Amino acid sequence: MSTGAGPDIDRAVKVQFPLLERSVHGRPIVYLDSAASSQKPTAVLDAMDDYYRTVNANVHRGAYEIAAAATEQMEQARADVARFISAPSADEIVFTKNATEAMNLVARSWGGSNLGSADAIVLTEMEHHANIVPWHILAAERGFEIRWIPITHDGCLDLTDLDRLLDGAKLLSVTAMSNVLGTLNPIPRLAAAAHDAGALLSVDASQYVPHLPTDVGELGADFMVFTGHKMCGPTGVGVLWARMELLDAMPPFLGGGEMILDVTKEGFRPNTVPHKFEAGTPPIAEIVGLGAAVRYLEGLGMDAVRAHEVSLTGYALRTLTDRHGDDITVHGPSEPAQRGGVLSFVYRDVHPHDISQVLDQSGVCVRAGHHCAKPLMRCLGVTATTRASLYVYNDTSDIDSLAEALDEVGALFGH
């Protein structure tokens, strides 16, 4: 079937992901949960394996050959990540455990020294808990106000009152792409509005960086966080990018080794950025793996990745509605160009748990639940959704399998 979904990306890519060769319940696996975590290509697995087999040593402060090589590989990955998001300098890349830790770093370190009881920050109703709870924790201590940008019925931000919400606020923190609805938010426009109001913009790009060409300058972000495991990299490594002058002025987050220049009985002098924020032995192999992931994605070309996903999302929306008609409702924007490949749907009145359970028997992996976005669930008037999410290794056959497996849900739960 011709879908315009770059045939070069289709088959050739899937075979680079070993896990996708396995089967579950005697059926070939159909992995549609990349918004939760992506699969890993051989290039990443090999890079990490190689690292442990031939390079492994603690980084920095080691004069010997392999310690220097480990440091070099880690710093190469930092440069790769910086290039991947068009950051002006590799020193602006801070490695964390995941996006959640990166957002907590922003809240603790920047928020902790900039937000007081007279202040306000702005979030949106479609945020992941990772961009809500750190602010709740800090607000409970410091008493600043949290304001919320509402969403429209089709799952976009309702920017009608944006200027009023931003008035007097010090920060707007927003997801670049919803992990539930797939909505792509107008980040450059939000950046301009925030900056006009004298606020900074923090972007949760966990669902964006893996899927679209990213340029922090074009986005207009001041802070941006994302996570390695959703972009073909391993778990255990995430990234905070921020403008150097912000990072310079921020106090350390965690204390310990690596993050100091000097320690005395009286106190300590923090290291320079980014090491100031990287206390303790970093996840070296994971960072090396993330570097390999970035190079892998660059090899495919992020424009091609995005084109593939737009085309496949269109195919999915068409196929699901053609086949299931009124039985299925997909949340979020209906235009593939305005969204990523995240499809949260309602199928008849069948509970998401039951849907995902039945799909699993056909080898189809989708996620059911609140997707760590409970305020959004309340806005949508549901407690949970079923979510199928796409990535570069998915193809039309995966969508066909999903559509087909939904028939079995209908057969079992039909009235």
Place this chain on the structure above:
Amino acid sequence: MAGLEDLYREIILDHYRNPRHRGELECPPAHRSEGFNPLCGDEVVLTFEMDGDVVTDLRVGGYGCSISQASASMMSAAVIGKTIDEIRDLTRAFKAMMSIHEESIGGDGSEALDGAADAAGANDGALRLGDLEALRGVVKFPVRIKCATLGWNALATGLDETAAGE
């Protein structure tokens, strides 16, 4: 390999489609207890009336997946008219059935289940899980066990509170 037919037995689907004792009683005089699964948002709201130590009526509200709602419906049919002690025994037997690990089941698991029911005080032979046994297959789907026990946990909490309040 566990198949869907182990989970979605006909009687379960029937309770899901036609839930028994659905609704809410006025509180007071009825007592109220809620069960909530923060992982999936499933909720069971129980209201029940007592006469002495007998549960004379019980209604099930809330929303959730087929297993949580069917299990609560089956529970309502099983406990109305029983004393607190009888219900506690039944709860123990049911939860024992829900905690048998897959490996220890072997075959259809009936021996392990009988053992568990015995251990739970069912050796007088009077306590039978009856229709509730249809939920036995849930054990093979560990993530769904919490769905099946949601209503039972809510009832246990509710009965404890009523007992403590007297």
